[in-house]
Amino acid sequence: MISGQISDEQWRLIFNYLDGNGRVKPKDLGITPRCMSMLRHGNVKIGDSILCKLLEYLATRS
Secondary structure, three states: OOOOOOHHHHHHHHHHHHHOOOOOOOHHHHHOOHHHHHHHHOOOOOHHHHHHHHHHHHHOOO
């Protein structure tokens, strides 16, 4: 379980960095545009699978 090792603030910083720079798209994370919007607005908490995809995307694109 990765989300227990990374605080909400840390995953939010990762998400905002990748989303704010237009680097990550919903299809890159395997989610719908609506789900991406909900993540942007903090309406849903990120799950382990999305967090893994964010970290993988960050590692391969940086």
